[in-house]
Amino acid sequence: MRPQSGLIPDVPIMNSLVFEDFNLGHFGQFGPRRVTREEMLAFAEEFDPQPMHLDEEAASRSMLRGFAGSGWHLCSIVMRMMFDGFIGRTASLGSPGVNELRWLAPFRPDRDITLDVEVLEARISRSRPSTGIVMFKMVASDASGALCEMVSPIIVRRRDGVVAGQVS
Amino acid sequence: MRFFEDIEVGQRRALGAFTFTADDIKKFASQFDPQRFHLDEEEGRKSLFGGLAASGWHIGSVCMKLLVADGQRQAREIVARGEKVAVWGPSPGFRELRWIRPVLAGDTISFASEVLSLRQSASRPEWGIIEVRNTGANQRGEPVFSMLSTAFVPRRHRAS
Numbered sequence: 001m002r003p004q005s006g007l008i009p010d011v012p013i014m015n016s017l018v019f020e021d022f023n024l025g026h027f028g029q030f031g032p033r034r035v036t037r038e039e040m041l042a043f044a045e046e047f048d049p050q051p052m053h054l055d056e057e058a059a060s061r062s063m064l065r066g067f068a069g070s071g072w073h074l075c076s077i078v079m080r081m082m083f084d085g086f087i088g089r090t091a092s093l094g095s096p097g098v099n100e101l102r103w104l105a106p107f108r109p110d111r112d113i114t115l116d117v118e119v120l121e122a123r124i125s126r127s128r129p130s131t132g133i134v135m136f137k138m139v140a141s142d143a144s145g146a147l148c149e150m151v152s153p154i155i156v157r158r159r160d161g162v163v164a165g166q167v168s
Numbered sequence: 169m170r171f172f173e174d175i176e177v178g179q180r181r182a183l184g185a186f187t188f189t190a191d192d193i194k195k196f197a198s199q200f201d202p203q204r205f206h207l208d209e210e211e212g213r214k215s216l217f218g219g220l221a222a223s224g225w226h227i228g229s230v231c232m233k234l235l236v237a238d239g240q241r242q243a244r245e246i247v248a249r250g251e252k253v254a255v256w257g258p259s260p261g262f263r264e265l266r267w268i269r270p271v272l273a274g275d276t277i278s279f280a281s282e283v284l285s286l287r288q289s290a291s292r293p294e295w296g297i298i299e300v301r302n303t304g305a306n307q308r309g310e311p312v313f314s315m316l317s318t319a320f321v322p323r324r325h326r327a328s
Contacts, residue, residue: 047229049236052258063257063320071259072229076200079225083202092203093216095224095267098315102261148261155216 017090019132019158022119027136030085032112035077040069040109048072068106074148075101078140081115091157093131101150111142120151124158131155169239170246171254171324172296175283183234183279183302188222190273196226209273217270224267227277227313231302234279257295257320265315269306277304277312284316288323295320 044053048070051058059067121135134156139149190209197206201223205215212220243253271277281302289295298321304313 043229047233049233050239051255062255070229070232072225072232076196076225076229079223080200080202087203094203094205094221097224097267098262098265100261100263101265103259 017086017156019122019124019134019156021090022122022132022134022156024119024122027117027119028085029114029116030081031114033077033081033115034110034112035069035073035107037067037109040067040073040107043073043076044070064106066106066108068108071103071107071148074103074107074140075150077113078115078138078148078150081113081140082117082138085115085117087154090154093155093157095152095154098150098152099135101148101152103148104146105144107147108142111144113140113142113147115140125155128155129158131157169242169254169256170321171252172286172298172321173324175286175298175321177283177286180280180282181238183231183238183281185276185278186230186234187276188226188230188271188273190220193220193222193226193273196229197223201225212272217272219270219272222271222273222275224265227267227271227304228265228315230277231279231304231313231315235281235302238281254322254324256322259317259319260297262315262317265313267313269310269312271304271306271312275312276307279304279313289320292320294323296323297321 041054044050052062052064053059053068053070056067116139118137119134120137123133125131125133132155133153135151135153137149137151140147194207197203204211205217205221206212206223209220212218215221239256246253279302281300283298284301285299287297289297297318299316299318302315302317303311306312
């Protein structure tokens, strides 16, 4: 028997979280992470140069009612908090997308952001039985409340992933 | 940018193209998504992606960049015609975002945006709500990215 290395990527699972480690319910809270005004301006200049993300005056006249970072910057910070919190030590193969994302409140500078992660669903992949699909709900909050929430699946290797891949 | 009344369902705009260099991919990933397959060519090759792959959040952020640039182009055209430019509001969110195929180092992705629906905001009568499908295709014409995105668009004639 030889490993199907062409089909199943060589994700190291030593000391890693695998599919079986993700139980339904609250998984953890991560952070805090602070994002400065300078970081927000740098991201907005490169990816989202709308006046409401660059200029105090334009921001105060906008629906944001004051300076706030790009929603895509917040998404990217959430990704980094997920990485630092658990993805960095998870046998993850990536994600096919985001089912839903809602920006709930302006992303203000210099506030502590925390990330709550919940597992909504975990099932074995039909097309790639050595892996499972874990559906996460992530909520990023600061002291004023939730800033954004998203539901997104991540493909995670199963503990017996290689064996399952060979058998099927 | 255009007002709510000037937009029709089905309107499609090409937003332009962006080439994801290896340096771009690694720079974004090292800051926001330092998974092995976004940082290293060899790790990318061994992964499901089959090469150094851009973070999905990088792809979404580049789509936003091209949407903003297209909005600025539209605004300049509107000003040149002597008309009033609409200032769009923030987006409440998106759904059904799909990273359909990997975006690998050197890929050039062309983005487009198509209007799916328009409705008046119940809570904010001076605003309309637009839903668009933003898509990206690589240099071979293969779809790589799709999302349904919502935004607040000001109405030309404010409801009283």
